[in-house]
Amino acid sequence: MMEKLLLLHIFLVCWHSLNALFTVEAPKSLYTAELGSNVTMECIFPVNGKLKFKDLSVIWEKKDEVRKDVYVLLKGKEDSGSQHSDFQGRIKMLKENLDFGQSLLQISNVKLKDAGLYYCLIEYGGADYKTISLKVQAPYRTIIQEVVSTGDKEWKLTCQSEGYPKADVIWQNGGCQDLTDKANTSYETGSDQLYRVTSTLTIKNRTRENFRCIFWNKEIQENTSADLYILDSADDVLWTESRHFVWPILIVSVLVGSVSITICIRKALFTVEVPQQLYVAEYGSNVTMECRFPVNGSLNLELLSVVWEQKRQGQLESRDVYTLRNGKALLSSQHRDYMGRAALLHKELKSGRALLQITNVKITDAGSYLCLIDYQGADYKYITLEIKASYKIINIQKTRKWNEDKFAFICQSEGFPLAEVFWQNEKNFSLSGSANTTYTLTTDGLYNVTSILIINQNMNENYSCVFWNKELNENTSAYIYSLALMSTQHGGQKSLILFIVATCVIVLVLLPALIIFQKRKSFKNCRAKKDRKGKFSPPVTDENRGYYNSQIETSYLSTVIYSGESRNVNL
Missing domain, CATH: 2.60.40.10 (Immunoglobulins)
Structure with a gap:
């Protein structure tokens, strides 16, 4: 069972790539079988040489409210334990045909509940599947008739039969008159799911007249009819006393009635056809x-x-x-x-x-x-x-989650019916379990599907998201290149570092110049003040001029050196 689930999972994830290499075909997409008969449904697949039975897996499933396993062959071994109870003892795989690439599923003693949609999935160096429909019918072959007189020239004509699907009952008389609206028709369903149809027509003041009830099955375009005859009491007496007179009258009545009713039926069975359902x-x-x-x-x-x-x-x-x-x-x-x-x-x-x-x-x-x-x-x-609306355009977003070393990949698209989203890496490894997919309905009735995949920053791989529409057997893919995103993120970090370094260099160059400028300005201010005080100071002579200048230079250099040391300490 686990192998079967794994096979189905791999098939759903990798179908878009496997399908191009391996194709399953169904010669007929619709089979019609009669209740109690046998039916053989077929799908074919490429073998390319001698069949390696141990590499072959064949799965036939029936789609109901819950999927039912009809037949399972995994890697050359039958898995009868997974077969649904509805099919036990009635299913046979014609294995001799597998060598020729034919998967023939035979269902014996067909039941009404066998009708439905079947999946034929085959895995043999690739995987693909096809859907096949099975219809089951039970013709209304036997009609039970009853003609009862209720007195006062009133007659009750009854026709009853069993079959499937539900049939309409049409009543006609010998005068081409449609009497269906005057009949009472009831339906019952037994444990065998067959319809038991009973139709009763009440006629007043009618004698020597013939009628026909027609069980008309529209779905399978089939009808079965029965003739009913009414004779008055005089005929009954005549029948008893002189049968040789009654026989010719009865035969002529039947022949004339049959011809007239046949003409009426042609009109009643006016049919509408559809070239395409x-x-x-x-x-x-x-x-x-x-x-x-x-x-x-x-x-x-x-x-x-x-x-x-x-x-x-x-x-x-x-x-x-x-x-x-x-x-x-x-x-x-x-x-x-x-x-x-x-x-x-x-x-x-x-x-x-x-x-x-x-x-x-x-x-x-x-x-x-x-x-x-x-x-x-x-x-x-x-x-x-x-109606289908293909998920043709997939919008992609790539973002980094702040405060975390993770990336978020987002795929979004609109379409109909609802699609599943599968994620995988460049090695075709499924990542769908790590994704979060949500959907909403638009005002146009389309599905807006959004899927988000979170990955770690150190996962340097490329990824793809696949929108898989099961009902339409259609998929659309989009690819996300994580290396480009990561290089962009790292490039941004490098740019930030370069900006910080450049700023520091500029500050280191400008700061000493600014300090020198400020000191020179302070020195000039001090000199101006001393010049103003020179009136009261002893004059500067050639003897003390050199000493004075040397003192100023020493003071200035000391200031610069002190400022530089202070800068180094601060750094």
Whole structure:
């Protein structure tokens, strides 16, 4: 189990580099299986020569509220202990095909709860994965019929069947009249998750008439029908007394009724088709979704109604995107979020194509869209729209934490859906555990993701942050060069030291000059005072002039020397 978790962790961190070298492919992205049957899903991978089984790891998982291990092979050894209880005894890996780069997962006795999304992850000198969808169906093959007379020419017609997914029940009579609205249909779900559908139609004052109940499964485009016949009491007596007369009447009635009901069913089973069930659009771009309907000749626009509605996850009410009623646009019902952005391409309607175009796509446009068309019959289909906003631009900041010998590397970006952020050094060693990642929602519905990594000053390495969007299978990377930051920091420290040294040198040079200047100024002031007092002093003669000058010089030099010694002491 620990090896499996480690493999998944390495895969998530290093996917962007490994994927370029190793690719897993899925020949089919969707499988449909019938309840109780077997299904084999496949993904393929490159072998390049003879397979080294001990180097191969294969993991099949099912995505539910909690991921379930379906099959695990780690380094050539099966790990049956991790297999979820839902799949025990029903899973087989066709190992003989692994030599050819085929990972074939066989599920026997398929159950309804097996439906969902599966991951096929393979590690063999590289790692990659693909997603595969499995749908499970149970056709409504057997219909139990019952015709009961309640008296006073009232009849109760009942049809019951079991299947999956939920089916609609359509009632028709021999006159091409749709009686579905008059029927009462109920649904029950058993422990096997099958739908038990019971539909009852009550008819008054009807005799010698045939009816048909149709179990219509829209999701798998399949229908099963049963015919019911009502005979009056006279026919019952005639049937008893003269059967040879009743048989021809009954046969003709059945044949005529079958032909008329078949014509009605063609009208009732007016079908809308969707060439594409899933659309993925980039935030701010335009998207055009399509559903098709049968025209059968030239289009009569006055008979055509088209309704596009959006249903967002978690929202009870749907939003009117665009409505065309009897050939005329009904813009008054359009939701304000789509005003000026959603339009129906009318020119394509004559070709049986209802194209809805949405411009300047927003995050809130994501969801399920109903395309309902009424044109001599009615049907609808659902289309899913997913919006992505790639984390294209990553803003980088590099700062030093004051009072600490640490650096903070910051990566910030906006996008949708929510992305995970992985950090690693130049040796591809994961540092995500040391990072702090937060996110907020913008007014546009985008995720503003910020991740901060703190490292020590002595870690002279380069780093990268990876914004990994799992849902879109997309990643964006940014690189941070710590050496440049550290050299900048050290360069700043060196500049500060040079500034201090230069200042000290300047002070040492200017200080003695300033002292000499001050002493000379003081000396001149003293001499001026003595000159003023010379009137009362004995005159300076040639004999004492030399002595006087020598005394002055001695006094001056003593002062300078004393000042220099004082400066040295202070330093």
